[in-house]
Amino acid sequence: MALAAREAQATHPSLLLSRLGKRLGGRSVVNGIDLAVNAGECVVLLGPSGCGKTTTLRMVAGFIDPDEGEIRIEGRLTAGNGTSAPTERRQLGMVFQSYAVWPHKSVHDNIAFGLKIAGHDRNTVRDRVRQVLELVQLDTHADRFPADLSGGQQQRVALARAVVMQPNLLLFDEPLSNLDAGLREELRGELQRLHSEKGITMLYVTHDQQEALALADRIAVMNAGRIEQFASPEDIYRQPRSRFVASFVGAANLLEGRIVARDESACRLRIETEHCGTFLAQADRDFVMTGRIGDRAAVVLRPEDLTLAAHGDGFAATLQDVTFLGDCYETTLHIPGGRIRARSRNRLIAARGSRVAVTANPEAIWAVP
Known part of the structure; x- marks a missing residue:
């Protein structure tokens, strides 16, 4: 900024x-x-x-x-x-989903229209249009018409038209x-x-x-x-504050459980899940202060914070599928009561249906009500 x-x-x-x-x-x-x-x-x-x-x-x-x-x-x-x-x-300046540029006007005239309506003199219009054309990297396209532009270039025209009005x-x-x-x-x-x-x-x-x-x-x-x-x-x-935020923003695994211990000074809750053991999770201070022993809660585990191994500590899961996403591999796993996903740069060498051990980065475990 x-x-x-x-x-x-x-x-x-x-x-x-x-x-x-x-x-x-x-x-x-x-x-x-x-x-x-x-x-x-x-x-x-x-x-x-x-x-x-x-x-x-x-x-x-x-x-x-x-x-x-x-x-x-x-x-x-x-x-x-x-x-x-x-x-x-x-x-206000406004940029919409549809480009809303005038097809019969050049790029320059599309951008200059509002300035002219506002009564600015010719020199002001020329200078401000030139500045925003450079800003959106369309300075070589001033005389072109929308039909000659790509969708991205048309949206830049719409952006320039909004910005030029300051x-x-x-x-x-x-x-x-x-x-x-x-x-x-x-x-x-x-x-x-x-x-x-x-x-x-x-x-x-x-x-x-x-x-x-x-x-x-x-x-x-x-x-x-x-x-x-x-x-x-x-x-x-x-640090999502609700299940909705946790599940809507990015991929998230939510493990259902109940609060079994609270640490108000460290803003942590110990959550015993129904199928995957017990987790020490960070949580929003309001939740830590108001949550009671026995209250329902969910542990939030992001896929990139999970590590898979053929053997070892952690909770057990069954490998269902592996998908290559370009920058990582996404592994889908079955646990009692549902599925979870893990993501990593390296593919786990294990056959479909194999039992694997899942561990979570302890600094990334979060809990929501």
Whole structure:
């Protein structure tokens, strides 16, 4: 993040949502969420279809009004308590899933359109368009038309058109979902670079976990209209606060069990699982403080934190299948009551149906209620 953006965080959030709620079709789609996005920060709303993330973005953009709560942009009330500022007065930039570029206008004219409508003089328009064309690496494509561009290049035009207006806040609604895997990775890198160089405040909606983990300063994981956890990508992945977050963000093995001991000072719980023995797990402090002996809990084991061996310590499992994923091998194992997955750079040499020993990295064992 740019230094100036970090310094700006000391003032007030660029975007503040307070008790935000919305009902659509008689159903509560967004249910009282609170969220603060700091200046220069990229916050990702991550969740499955229907969780309320796009509805939240549309309320921030001014396309729909909240039924409850408030939205403040740069400290100014833009929605709630009888206020509803029109979209064009919210100083926002928006990039959508569809490229939404005008096919009859050149790249230059697509980007310059908003500046001209805003009444900027010719020299200002020329200079600012040239700067953003260089920023998105399209400076040699200014005279081309969208039909002559790839999907990734068209999305860069859409991004440049949003950035050129120098918005206070840049909104993204699944902007990479229409691109193939290679272009998604390329554009993701471009967005990381743009965020790093310009320090633009971003609110980004996606259901793609890799996108969220790669781009976000913080991730808000949404489920059924609520934010289940709001934290850094590392904390979301390594220290999920609920079963939903653990299972939705990345691959996770959840072993069911009960609390048999607590260590409040070390924030650890001893969990006795139903089929795989006992684990000493780290856990969220609130869970450690409120969990009682005998309460149900689940041990979270990430596949990359498991080690397999033909013999040795650990719990026993039966090898079902091995899949080559390019950068690792994924081994599917059967345990009483279900299946688990392990990932490693090296393939375990064992026949299907063989019994293997599974051990977990003790520093990576986590527990959720």
